[in-house]
Amino acid sequence: MKLVLSTSNIMQGGRPSVLRQPLTQKSNVELINSLRLNFLASQHIESPPSNGADSNGTNPTITNGCPSWTLHRDDALYIPAIxxxxxxxxxxxxxxxxxxxxxxLPGIPASRRCAHTREAIDLVLKELHVESIDLLIVSFPGILFDADDDSDEEEYAGDRSGDADDFDSxxxxxxxxESLHEQGSIAQLGVAEFGCDRLARFLPHTKAQPSVDQINLKDCCVVPKSLILYAKQEHIQLLTHNDCNDILPVGTTRELLGPGEKGAGILASAPGATDGIxxxxxxxxxxKYTAVVKDRGVVENKGYFALADVGTCVKARS
Known part of the structure; x- marks a missing residue:
């Protein structure tokens, strides 16, 4: 079964965020805190939204074994109901x-990425009621940019023997x-943590080359001059970020969805227990998606979706 986790619009709890303000909260902390807050808020609603029909106008069903603040549709459980x-x-x-x-995410076969990409983009388009997004940046697992490295290049945080296969994937x-770009769903494409060497290897294999390279500069390090020059030559905009590479580890997910004070009570408390999945x-x-009002430079809507697989079907809750 698929578990679709959502934060809803995390800007609704306060004033819009002006873009020039510094981003101090790392994405993994923001994701978990926002999910937990959305779960708690939804648990106060004893029944799903009365107008919870999907985009096709059909009414989703609620599985008896799931809390009323979740939504079961087809093979997915939406946590909370959307x-x-x-x-x-x-x-x-x-x-x-x-x-x-x-x-x-790390540890997930690259063969699943085609389906994952379409699932993720589809959820964002449905959430925002739009037909396209302006920029999609993809973060591949295991790639770390190191601005202090003497070679001015990125490192691959994994087995170097598997680097060739990873590049192919x-x-x-x-x-x-590129197919989504051709269809008009995505206006521009971008990558994260690519240095000069990886960009030089990657660009010849692209029809729609990345227009953005987003890198994480630790401790306010200066972007390597070689990367600045190469990006300028290839018309690639360099952006910085504060995101965590492994944004949703297995243990964190289990704690978030499990029983206990910090959990949502979706997963069973023990093998054989009937109090959850x-x-x-x-x-x-x-x-992660962000909608910025152009003329005011403020973030009006920002949120996250995450997808997790769980091994078996839902058990009846006691």
Whole structure:
């Protein structure tokens, strides 16, 4: 079974965030805190939204074994229930810049990325009621940019013997992104943590080359001059971020969805227990989306979706 986790719009709890303000909260902390707050808020609603029909106008069903604040549709359990009939944007589409970052998680086979990409983008489009996004940045697992390295290049945090296979999977994944770009769903594509060497290897394999390279500069390090020059030559914009590479580990997911004070009570408390879903939980991907009002430079809508697989079906709750 698929578990679709959502934060809803995390900007609703306060004033819009002006872009020039510094981002101090790392994405993994923001994700977990926002999910937990959304779960708690939804648990105060004893029944799902009365207008919880999906985009096709059909009414989703609620599985008897699941809490009333969740939603079971087809083979997915939405935690909490999502009402896609409500638009996530207050103004017309052309008033916004919409940026999406998709995190492919460590330990998940690259063969799943094609399906994962389409799932993640589809959820964002449905949530915001738009037909396209302006920029999609993809974060591949295991790649770490090190600005202090003497070679001015990125490192691969894994077995170097598997680096060639990983590169091939990145190219294959990019084909899916290019198809979405050709269909008009994505205006621009971007990558994260690519240095000069990886960019030089990667670009010849692309039809729609990345227009953005997003890198994490630790302790306010200076971007290597070689990367600045190469990016300028290839018309690639360099951006910085404060995201965590492994944004949703298995243990964190289990704690978030499990029993106890910090858990949502979705997963069973023990093998054989009937108080939740039985099986091992495996996070698959995380997507972050941000809608910025162009003329005011404020974030009106920001949120996350995450998908996890769990081994078996839902058990009846006592």
């Amino acid at each position: 009402d896609f009939t409500q638009s996530g944007l207050a103004e017309e589409r052309d008033q916004y810049d919409i940026t999406v970052k998709l995190f492919y 990145m190219v294959q994944t990019w084909r899916v992104l 039985q099986g091992d939980v495996e996070p698959q991907w995380v997507v």
